[in-house]
Amino acid sequence: MGLEEDDDDFSDFMSRVNDVTATIEGLKTGTIDAKALVEADEARLREERERQAKKERKAAEARLQAEEKRREAERMARLREEKKDELEVRRKDSPGCHALVGDDVAVRVPHDRRLPPEPAVRRL
Secondary structure: OOHHHHHHHHHHHHHHHHHHHHHHHHHHHOOOOHHHHHHHHHHHHHHHHHHHHHHHHHHHHHHHHHHHHHHHHHHHHHHHHHHHHHHHHHHHHOOOEEEEEOOOOEEEEEOOOOOOOOOOOOOO
């Protein structure tokens, strides 16, 4: 930690000490109502619990979304692998056509589709 951070931490601590001291003095002299102080503390605790619950809900939702994405990726990989095997079987079982298999694409090309004949070249 740097010297400035230490000074900031110390000044924050001292301001809290001064607030507590002022609250104690106010309770002694009767200028601060103890009930109001307790109610304010309970409200602060309620708000803190609500913030914590909201934070936990968001974290749980993020975990669920990450798990769903992971499952979907696994499912897609499994399907890709299953289809790859299926395409290989089709290619072997189908003598009338070829299966051209790319990473994510499979195209069946019948044998009877041939390129048009090239024009005859006349030689002189």
